[in-house]
Amino acid sequence: MELYYSLSVLIVLxxxxxxxxxxFLKLPSTIGIMVLAMAVSIFLVAFGNIFPNTLLRxxxxxxxxxxxxxxxxxxxxxxxxxxxVHINLKDLREQRGPIMTFSTVSVVISTFVVGTLVYFxxxxxxxxxxxxxxxxxxxxxxxxxxxxxxxxKQAKVxxxxxxxxxxxxxxxxxxxxxxxxxxxxxxxGESQDMSALNIGWLFLKEAGGGFVLGVALxxxxxxxMRKIDDYKVSVLITLSVVMGGYLIAHSLHISGPLTMVFAGxxxxxxxKRYAMSTLTKDYLDKFWELNDEILNAILFLFIGFQMLIVxxxxxxxxxxxxxxxxxxxxxxxxxxxxxxxxxxxxxxxxGTIKILVWGGLRGGVSIALALSIKDGPYTDVIVAIxxxxxxxxxxxxxxxxGKFATKTLAKESLTNQPL
Numbered sequence: 001m002e003l004y005y006s007l008s009v010l011i012v013l014x015x016x017x018x019x020x021x022x023x024f025l026k027l028p029s030t031i032g033i034m035v036l037a038m039a040v041s042i043f044l045v046a047f048g049n050i051f052p053n054t055l056l057r058x059x060x061x062x063x064x065x066x067x068x069x070x071x072x073x074x075x076x077x078x079x080x081x082x083x084x085v086h087i088n089l090k091d092l093r094e095q096r097g098p099i100m101t102f103s104t105v106s107v108v109i110s111t112f113v114v115g116t117l118v119y120f121x122x123x124x125x126x127x128x129x130x131x132x133x134x135x136x137x138x139x140x141x142x143x144x145x146x147x148x149x150x151x152x153k154q155a156k157v158x159x160x161x162x163x164x165x166x167x168x169x170x171x172x173x174x175x176x177x178x179x180x181x182x183x184x185x186x187x188x189g190e191s192q193d194m195s196a197l198n199i200g201w202l203f204l205k206e207a208g209g210g211f212v213l214g215v216a217l218x219x220x221x222x223x224x225m226r227k228i229d230d231y232k233v234s235v236l237i238t239l240s241v242v243m244g245g246y247l248i249a250h251s252l253h254i255s256g257p258l259t260m261v262f263a264g265x266x267x268x269x270x271x272k273r274y275a276m277s278t279l280t281k282d283y284l285d286k287f288w289e290l291n292d293e294i295l296n297a298i299l300f301l302f303i304g305f306q307m308l309i310v311x312x313x314x315x316x317x318x319x320x321x322x323x324x325x326x327x328x329x330x331x332x333x334x335x336x337x338x339x340x341x342x343x344x345x346x347x348x349x350x351g352t353i354k355i356l357v358w359g360g361l362r363g364g365v366s367i368a369l370a371l372s373i374k375d376g377p378y379t380d381v382i383v384a385i386x387x388x389x390x391x392x393x394x395x396x397x398x399x400x401x402g403k404f405a406t407k408t409l410a411k412e413s414l415t416n417q418p419l
Contacts, residue, residue: 097345229276232283
């Protein structure tokens, strides 16, 4: 009953904030909900003495959920599958070089650049050991698929750029989780085989296992749906892929998110090839679109209310803002460097690199990883600076990526015009 009560409160708040946003703020849905949740959090913290019961109840509600388990173990699977179903495989193949490079090499580069900059640049309140700086680098480097996909729906960028940004965000979890897991064990003093062979095996198991399982689930589900062509059963089959697929991935210790991505891409593209009725396709699209909207609303509500669990937030303004700049610098280096040393089919202009940097949004995945760190002397500061980077990324970058891309590309086209 307690879980039902908590979920009911979240749904009511999410729907109320969504209404206020559509009625008054008119921001993209997810950003509007998060902004309103943050405004309520700030109000409650500022006037906690006047509304002590309300502050206590909402704080208890947020603390009652294990955000890391809720996002990484449940919501993320639904959101990734819903996003992957609408990814065009042909577009993905055309951009496979940049996508695979940015989702692997760039994540590793960014991890070490962020960690090194945070460690060596003197920032008051950010005096933490190098291993914890690297840990922050690992959790903040991957772009968040949920934030990216939800914002890209609103931003009008050209198809090739959209595919690069969306594809990178869908596939970089495997590398990020392996790097984060290794660094976390080192930071917490746990024994860990740091040999290249063992780290390579961890990555292969996470990413390769997710690929194999995702393809197997996608092919099996697609064949089953083709034989029956019944929209009610087809919806149930896709639900079983997400929920059952995660249970299998979890038991095998492979990447659940990557499993959902590959399964979703296959099902989404194979249903177009097979003779599935328009009615079934329509119901599947609407079902997963609705799921996507509802879960995104709850997730961004959670992100907004996470401010209530960050202790002494007012002490981390300077470190937080400094890390926003450092993370953007690191993102630029991690994108620019591979384009200089790896030959891609298309040449990357300065404008394209800038758009890829600004479009690399961070979101709930980074917060979930930060909250998974055991309580220690550096946990609070890592959670706080992660929150600052994520909030800036979603609100500032998310609201401006469309206009930024349009202006950058227009300026670039004028510069390249012959005299």
